[in-house]
Amino acid sequence: MAGARTPSGSGLPAGLVPPLKVALARVVTRLPRAGALPGSLSYEPKWDGYRCVVVHDDAGVTLWSRQGKDLTGYFPDLAAALASEVPPGCVVDGEVVIWAGGRLDFSALQQRLGAGPKTLPGIVRQAPASYVAFDVLAVAGQDARALPLSQRRALLEELARGWAPPLSLSPATTDPDEAARWFENLPHTGIEGLVIKGNDQPYTPGARSWLKLKHRETVEIICGAVIGPITEPREVVAGLVLDGELRIVGRSTLLKTAAARELARWLQPPCGAHPWPATVKGTALDRFNRDKDPVALTLVEPVAVEVSADTAWSGRSFRHPLRVLRARPELSPADITLPDMLRPGGRAPANTVEQ
Known part of the structure; x- marks a missing residue:
């Protein structure tokens, strides 16, 4: 993005001059028990957006991705709001999201990064972004990363007092029952699950010191092709009926030997014309990796397959690989519809920004 500014870092401790490393989370498969992390546990929604560190130094406000990319020019709407609400000398960690139809819209974020100077203003007007803050790394030019989470959260809540859309404070709870309700009730909004932190933990850049629990659902998809021989498939290529x-x-993820052998029992070559080509661009299978080479498909007669999927849905595709559970040859592919968890129309969780 032309015109993106590189801040000088003036007014901030040397260790907080961007780009910055962020604290990370490791995956767990169930809600952790008390004592799993230092201090009592704090639970937050896992947002489906762009991780974004906001830096306000003497040069102004800049927005930085987890990979150290300057995002300021792509989100002028947020940069302006943050410049008026985040004082100089502050560094805030959070997530950039876009709401559409009551659901987080990751594809709209992707459009921002693909926009040029002429098209970006229209995209900003049509799909305004929101910023959800969940941590603070510096306040008044002082490094806060060594403070425990409980103290950083108190500083962040004071900083966010009076915020209004497009800025908000991420909800957090120490009640495991409330966290469990969030985990079960929020996936239809695009919330991917929970991030769990210890209230006595400092902020540890680059370390996977937090935990994340991702919500997964069992759904049926249509296997229209596989990668690898039809007798020894390595991956399933998933299909759904969209726009007719x-x-x-x-x-899918790579199939284990037994699962591949079982699936192969139900695979056969197409009986007639197939709607998919024999070779597709890598982005057809992974829309968020532009560097993949073309992929050869082994086309098959469509068959229903049961998979485990998380809630990360772009509006046109799953954002993460599916886990194959079993073939469902007793189901007609014609009866497989878009899973309820992927349909728009949910509500944003309480205390968050929806535009």
Whole structure:
């Protein structure tokens, strides 16, 4: 993005001059027990957006991705709001999100990064972004990362007092029952699960010191092709009917030997014309990796397959690989519809910004 500014770092401790490393989370498969992390546990929604560190130094406000990319020029709406609400000498960690139809819209974020100077203003007007803050790394030019989470949260709540859309404070709870309700009730909004932190933990850049629990659902998809021989498939190419056509919506993880052998029992070559080509661009299977080479498909007669999927849905595809559970040859592919968890129309969680 032309015109993106590189801040001088003036007014901030040397260790907080961007780009910055952020604290990370490791995956767990169930809610952790008390004592799993230092201090009592704090639970937050896992947002489906862009991780974004906001830096306000003497040069102004800049926005930085987890990978150290300057995002300021892509989100002028947020940069302006943050410049008026985040004082100089502050560094805030959070997530950039876009709401559409009551659901987080990751594809709208992708459009921002693909926009040029002429098209960006229209995209900003049509799909305004929101910023959800969940941590603070510096206040008044002082490094806060060594403070425990409980103290950083108190500083962040004071900083966010009076914020209004497009800025908000991420909800947090120490009640495991409330966290469990969030985990079960929020996936339809695009919330991916929970991030769990210890209230006595400092902020540890680059370390996976937090935990994340991702919500997964069992759904049926249409296997319209596989990668590898039809007798020894390595991956399933998933399809769903969108806009009246069978479209590729993702791929599975690598199949284990037993699972591949079982699936192969139900695979056969197409009986007639197939809606998919024999070779597709890598982005057809993984829409968020532009560097993948073309992929050869082994086309098959469509068959229903049960998979485990998380809630990260771009509106046109699954954002993460699916886990194949079993073939469902007793189901007609014609009866497989878009899973309820992927349909728009949910509500944003309490205390968050929806535009």
